[in-house]
Amino acid sequence: MKTLLSTCFILLSLLSIGQSNWESAPNTDSVLVFNRVEKIPLIEGCNDNSQSEETRTCFGQMVIRHISQNFVYPEEARKKGVQAKIYVQFVIEQDASISNVEVLKGATDAYKGKRKMKAQAKELDEAAIKVVSTLAIKEPAEQRGKPVRIRYVVPINAKLQ
Numbered sequence: 001m002k003t004l005l006s007t008c009f010i011l012l013s014l015l016s017i018g019q020s021n022w023e024s025a026p027n028t029d030s031v032l033v034f035n036r037v038e039k040i041p042l043i044e045g046c047n048d049n050s051q052s053e054e055t056r057t058c059f060g061q062m063v064i065r066h067i068s069q070n071f072v073y074p075e076e077a078r079k080k081g082v083q084a085k086i087y088v089q090f091v092i093e094q095d096a097s098i099s100n101v102e103v104l105k106g107a108t109d110a111y112k113g114k115r116k117m118k119a120q121a122k123e124l125d126e127a128a129i130k131v132v133s134t135l136a137i138k139e140p141a142e143q144r145g146k147p148v149r150i151r152y153v154v155p156i157n158a159k160l161q
Contacts, residue, residue, distance in 0.1 A: 037142060
């Protein structure tokens with residue numbers, strides 16, 4: 001069975017909440033995580049990390065491309081026919097590394113109560129975390145000329161065809 005991983009657009013809703021919104025980051029001491037910044041992170045494949053619509057579009061496309069090309073569908077999940085829309089949240093740190101990668105809603109939630117598929121659903125969630133963890137960010141986001149942490153959420157449609 002051929003696998004097709006279709007990914008949705010990056011949910012930039014967290015970025016559009018407000019110009020100066022931020023919230024405390026989990027597991028940190030007084031370090032802020034921004035939801036909207038003056039300069040978005042620069043990712044491999046994009047040339048500019050300004051606030052332009054072109055740059056935002058490029059960032060989203062490169063994240064989608066990375067996920068599409070690098071997502072490895074777990075074999076047991078494939079055999080059992082496990083499919084789900086997985087929402088993964090992550091933080092791009094001040095040094096451009098990826099941290100705090102977690103599933104907000106995933107296959108495990110979709111297959112809740114179906115004991116026979118629980119392990120395979122968990123494997124699918126773990127595969128989503130793994131692919132997002134390997135994003136290559138060249139430069140961090142900036143606010144007032146200083147590198148800052150920024151939180152993103154990306155939906156991944158893991159479907160078999």
